[in-house]
Amino acid sequence: MDDCGVLLRQLLDPGCLEALSPRADELVLDLGCGEGEFTARIASRARRVVAVDRDARALDLARSRSPQVEYRLGDAHALPLRDEEWGGFDVVHARFLLESARDPANVVVQMMRAVRRGGRVVLADDDHEALCLWPECHHFSRAWAAYLRCFDSRGNDSIVGRRLVELLAAGGATALRNRSLSFDVCAGDPLFAHAVERLLGILGGARDVLLGGGFATAAELDLARSELAAWRLMSGASIWYVLRWTQGRRPG
Numbered sequence: 540m541d542d543c544g545v546l547l548r549q550l551l552d553p554g555c556l557e558a559l560s561p562r563a564d565e566l567v568l569d570l571g572c573g574e575g576e577f578t579a580r581i582a583s584r585a586r587r588v589v590a591v592d593r594d595a596r597a598l599d600l601a602r603s604r605s606p607q608v609e610y611r612l613g614d615a616h617a618l619p620l621r622d623e624e625w626g627g628f629d630v631v632h633a634r635f636l637l638e639s640a641r642d643p644a645n646v647v648v649q650m651m652r653a654v655r656r657g658g659r660v661v662l663a664d665d666d667h668e669a670l671c672l673w674p675e676c677h678h679f680s681r682a683w684a685a686y687l688r689c690f691d692s693r694g695n696d697s698i699v700g701r702r703l704v705e706l707l708a709a710g711g712a713t714a715l716r717n718r719s720l721s722f723d724v725c726a727g728d729p730l731f732a733h734a735v736e737r738l739l740g741i742l743g744g745a746r747d748v749l750l751g752g753g754f755a756t757a758a759e760l761d762l763a764r765s766e767l768a769a770w771r772l773m774s775g776a777s778i779w780y781v782l783r784w785t786q787g788r789r790p791g
């Protein structure tokens with residue numbers, strides 16, 4: 540498992556599952572399910588799960604992980620549901636989907652059409668500006684801001700998590716509950732090294748795009764990297780991060 544996977548499985552999934560609390564009598568639709576790790580957790584509690592992703596390779600992995608889930612290839616903007624399935628799901632869920640969706644408002648409208656009257660729509664997504672490192676890492680913070688500008692310039696929304704309640708309300712849902720699920724680690728936590736590697740990996744992976752688009756210079760990225768490498772050795776180092784989560788109901 541890579542650093543991101545370790546963090547998700549250990550830091551985030553338990554809290555997300557608790558917040559979602561799928562019940563044994565519920566039919567759940569999970570959108571943007573990816574490789575299906577979290578979907579498998581939903582399926583361990585729910586009556587039945589249908590899951591959708593546009594990435595066929597991810598779906599193959601997901602199918603091998605939890606054969607009891609019905610995985611479908613498709614786009615969240617045009618859900619691959621049969622006529623009789625619309626309006627029949629008890630819960631429609633999407634985590635880490637809206638940040639990269641072409642039209643998040645349209646995805647929420649699709650979700651509202653898929654859920655039954657009185658059913659739940661649950662959204663969970665990133666708020667990348669909420670990332671906080673302490674003691675401060677000035678070079679890293681500048682590189683992170685450049686990464687977010689680059690991310691957004693490619694049609695993504697780095698702070699879509701803040702918009703979740705607004706998106707639900709615009710889609711016609713009654714917003715019931717919002718939460719921030721924390722994703723925090725400090726020096727001494729066994730997961731701390733994974734979190735630092737993840738940050739280094741994000742900047743390293745985006746290096747060519749950041750340089751090519753003029754979002755940062757090589758010197759700035761190198762400084763950020765070496766600053767983080769020294770920072771991670773500090774006994775007082777901590778990383779604070781939150782996932783924004785909200786739940787709404789389709790009016791009955």
Ligand SMILES: C[S@@+](CC[C@H](N)C(=O)[O-])C[C@H]1O[C@@H](n2cnc3c(N)ncnc32)[C@H](O)[C@@H]1O
Nearest residue numbers: 571572573577592593594613614615634635636
């Ligand atoms: C970061 S992964 C999240 C996986 C899973 N939901 C989780 O929280 O662990 C985002 C997934 O959304 C999928 N995705 C992005 N846009 C999509 C769209 N318009 N329709 C269907 N899937 C989409 C991607 O293929 C990817 O597998």
